[in-house]
Amino acid sequence: MDTQALIAMLNNDLAEEHAAIIRYLVHAYLEGEDTPVGANMLSRAREEMWHMHWLGMIIGKLGGEPNMTPAKYPFDPTSRTTIFKSYVRYEEKLVPHYNGEAAKVDDPHIKRVLQREAWESAMHARKFQRLLGKLSPEMAAGQPGGEREVPEAFVERLQGLVASKYTEMLQHLRTAWVYQQTGIVGWQVMDFSMTKMKQLAHLAEPVAENAAEPRFKASKLDLSASIGQALERALEDVRASRAEHLKFQAEPETQRHAGLVINLDFTVQQEQYEAEEIEGWLEEV
């Protein structure tokens, strides 16, 4: 298989893993992370994050542009039973898919990654099947998600912040994968993408607690042609994000949610730290 065909194949897989992360994360947040089903979904989402990351690293190393647009995750939302059956079907289909791809590539690392994604998908199917079997009849017939307790406008405000932090996070993943050969900076950018995932969770959880699906919709990513450009953009973004979070934190409705106010305190201080660090790196690249 030539390199371009390999990149295209892996980019399809990247989009599928991305879709699985979003589906399982949204499900986890709708259940509540501190519930048995929510904790389980979160654990699956984390494993899908590894899958996406391994593929992203390979694509970047091959000189490809990672496809950061998620595929569609097909599922029947009627009840937890139909949802979990959809998950089992989805994961089971990936086993022959990834094994088939592994058979077509020669590179031992890529082959191993694809094989691992096959057997981890098989594990996921089994885990979902087991979880479904353990649900009470009431849970099995029900749907994830609670009731809305805050004004619609507040949920929309959070949704906007979710979308922009999600974009920023994806932007960092792209930079880390594409510029992995520039040395330590790539790894530091990856480190920040993980902080952004956590910040994203702080915004997405209250959305889901109010019966809405967090909106993981990115705006157009910046495909910077150099690490310097990518870092300048990252600095602009994190400063803008910090200013917006400070504004949001001071708004009257936000002030009514003490836990969110604390999480925003965390976030803006982390954003200040990140901005200062990036300023330092920009002097070195």
Ligand SMILES: [Fe+2]
């Ligand atoms: Fe996966």
Ligand SMILES: [Fe+2]
């Ligand atoms: Fe999976």
